[in-house]
Amino acid sequence: MTRLLEVEDLEVGFGDVSAVRGASLAIERGETHCLVGESGCGKSVTALAIMGLLARNATRRAARLSFDGQDLRGLDERGMSRLRGDRMAMIFQEPMTSLNPAYTVGSQMAEVMLRHRGGTRAAAMARAEDLLGRVRITSPGMRLGQYPHQLSGGLRQRVMIAMALMCEPELLIADEPTTALDVTVQAQILRLLLDLQRDLGLAILLITHDLGVVARVAHRVSVMYAGEVVESAPVEALFAHPTHPYTSGLLGCVPVPGKVARGAPLGSIAGVVPRLGPEFRGCGFRDRCAHAAPACAQTIARRAAGPRHDYLCRLEPGLAGDAR
Amino acid sequence: MRALRNAGLVTGALIVGAAVAIALFAPLLVPHDPFAQDLSRRLIPPFWMEGARAGHPLGTDQLGRDYLSRLIYGARISMLIGIATTIASGLIGIALGVAGGFFGGRVDDAVLFAITARLSIPLILVALAIVSVVGSSLTVVVMTLGLLLWDRFAVVARVATMQVRNLDYVAAAWAAGCSKGRIVLREILPNILSPLAVVATLEVALAILLEAALSFLGLGVPPPLPSWGLMIAEGKDYMFFSPWVIMIPGVALFIVVFGINLLGDGLRDLLRTGRVA
Missing domain, CATH: 3.40.50.300 (P-loop containing nucleotide triphosphate hydrolases)
Incomplete structure (x- = not known):
């Protein structure tokens, strides 16, 4: 192979x-x-x-x-x-700016799925919710409807990871x-x-x-x-x-x-x-x-x-x- | 509810809201038919002057038409021209500006050239030339002003697009396999709308003033439509003995444009401080 x-x-x-x-x-x-x-x-x-x-x-x-x-x-x-x-998917360094502030988390995630795999919006949303759960975001259903500014840095990076995984x-x-x-x-x-x-x-x-x-x-x-x-x-x-x-x-x-001795210069x-x-x-x-x-x-x-x-x-x- | 604490924004919104409401419900508000002439009742002064008559709170004009009714119908023309022109020029300017900012390179050079060319055109002169060739009507005025007033939209859209284009979420959208069209429409446009909204308010005010200027010069909307600029033009022969015929539409014009500018400024402050990272 x-x-x-x-x-x-x-x-x-x-x-x-x-x-x-x-x-x-x-x-x-x-x-x-x-x-x-x-x-x-x-x-x-x-x-x-x-x-x-x-x-x-x-x-x-x-x-x-x-x-x-x-x-x-x-x-x-x-x-x-x-x-x-x-x-092939990519995630970036800055979770604070890597999500589009104009859309909810769910619609951004669903977008990726709809673009590559088609299907219904409801199915894409269900997949998004499932993945948010997988990246260990609590109450994923609620997060779907939230905008990026409502999430912390760690949460946003999880969302980015989940989004990257939408199409496996x-x-x-x-x-x-x-x-x-x-x-x-x-x-x-x-x-x-x-x-x-x-x-x-x-x-x-x-x-x-x-x-x-x-x-x-x-x-x-x-x-x-x-x-x-x-x-x-x-x-x-x-x-x-x-x-x-x-x-x-x-x-x-x-x-x-x-x-490394305390006080010694770092390498x-x-x-x-x-x-x-x-x-x-x-x-x-x-x-x-x-x-x-x-x-x-x-x-x-x-x-x-x-x-x-x-x-x-x-x-x-x-x-x-x-x-x- | 930070919006409510901005006095300028609230005042502006109230004035503009009132103007829009008056324009929308004009037929229900007027005491008389604004087109009905009555030569026996010419140049009646408004209520605060001697010689005023009941039934004509703002008096009548040189043809005996009720001035309040004409003022109310004039609001329709002004708001219609302001909004329609801004939509037309907004479409042109935003399309050009986003194209230049997004594609860069030669496209951007072409857009910059178009903006520079547009800025070197004397507005009133060209508008006058077009209207005198094509003939004056409401549509012609809107189209002419629309074709001439897109420059600020283009400048702002271009710069805002350049800023947004390089942000991480646009890079992320590329990485997610979005096409160019999708990136422009879904990622960039929604995020440059707030500065464009501010430009739009200023353009509405400018278009209203320009229409008044054109009408004053006799090449705006044709009589007997009651445009405020036309009312001033028609009244200028009587201004020494009946100054209210130009004062009243002038003050109306001032208040509406002032209100729109207050709204625009307030909107700008609100959007600037309200930006979330």
């Missing part, structure tokens, strides 16, 4: 800035795939490129971009909008779904996503910069830096043997109670993600890397560090790990 989503050598540019530079991703059915990296490294742009929702001034190229064996590159706007919301998608792209929520609500939403995934066999592409979230929910992790996937591995392998210096740097930034990686043009060659991380050498300016080959574990660095596996 083919993989659900395969992205190879994805490139997205905005004018003379390359936001994504040859990123590759593969998502299996029913898998939670986390895409991590700091702000500005191309995570959200990658997700939007997969959904075909890039801004007009963006250019997208890929060696391969297929969903369930279907090539998305040649698909026109009409074909994409048939897929979106039906077989196979792929759910969640772009930092918990970042805007407070910590207790974050935990509830994550647990909810995992439960839904187990029940519905949904594949999730979860974009986050919270490694704590990754450790709890991911099956597989891809680390993005400056528009490239610098390391991709099953979650246990990534946390046990981070191979790319950026990955180990990221892990080094996570304070661990008991391990950090000096510098920011560079804005790279299309002519840039070599490793994008070399200006911030402790292992940088002249050879890093050459084109770097992707190497294997273990089963289903690859990375993009000239160093041998095991060498970068001691950056921690």
Whole structure:
């Protein structure tokens, strides 16, 4: 059976800035795939490129971009909008602004269903009510008739999740779904996503910069830096043997109670993600890397560090790990 | 019930409500036929002046027509022109503005060009030219003003669309597979209606004033329709000895336009503070 989503050598540019530079991703059915990296490294742009929702001034190229064996590159706007919301759905970071203030929760949810599956409005409303219950909203029947401003942030994100699930998608792209929520609500939403995934066999592409979230929910992790996937591995392998210096740097930034002395400075990686043009060659991380050498300016080959574990660095596996 | 605490809004709404009610129920309210002439009763002064007669509280005009009745029927013309013109210009302006704001690029350039072109057209002059070529009737006045007054709608709709277009719920609608038409009609339009409502009130006032100006110049609604502008025009020959014939329709015009502007301002304040995140 083919993989659900395969992205190879994805490139997205905005004018003379390359936001994504040859990123590759593969998502299996029913898998939670986390895409991590700091702000500005191309995570959200990658997700939007997969959904075909890039801004007009963006250019997208890929060696391969297929969903369930279907090539998305040649698909026109009409074909994409048939897929979106039906077989692949997306939820956004800001639950406070992601719902249309002009309509009730129920009518927005029913809309998605009616658009893709047709049927009666009553049936769509019934499905919406059922899903609101599934995302553990109490008295879903009452919520259907409410407007977004009557709901809290956590409730709205649940509504967004329920809305994304209306047509039983196979792929759910969640772009930092918990970042805007407070910590207790974050935990509830994550647990909810995992439960839904187990029940519905949904594949999730979860974009986050919270490694704590990754450790709890991911099956597989891809680390993005400056528009490239610098390391991709099953979650246990990534946390046990981070191979790319950026990955180990990221892990080094996570304070661990008991391990990090009180009052000691928290870990950090000096510098920011560079804005790279299309002519840039070599490793994008070399200006911030402790292992940088002249050879890093050459084109770097992707190497294997273990089963289903690859990375993009000239160093041998095991060498970068001691950056921690 | 924040609306009730806004004095301007309440006053404006009361004035406009009264004007609309008078316009709607004009045939029931008039004491006389507004078209009936009686040359033996010409230029009777209104009730507060010497020489007033019972039965004509606001006096009569130079043809002996009851002035109160004509004023009441004039409200009909003014409200009709104001509202019909605003609907016509609103349709044109909102369509253009939303198209420009939504599609951007060349479409937006074209819309901006149209707005600039429209703004460089002298309103009264062009309206006069059209009416003098086509001939004056109520429909012609409405169509002419409708074709000329869409600029503010277009400007506001364009900017509001640009703001709403980039909001998350529009992105969410794209992600849910909505088509362009659906996004414009269901996601964008309902969310730009409040600024447009404010524009609409101002346009009603402007259209009423322009119709009065056109009628005053003799190219608005044709006589014997009792338009307020026409009443002023017809009365101007008598203004030295019977000043009320221009004062009364002038004051009516002022009060209605003032009320509409109060309503518009109040609406703007209400919608601005009442916005929910």
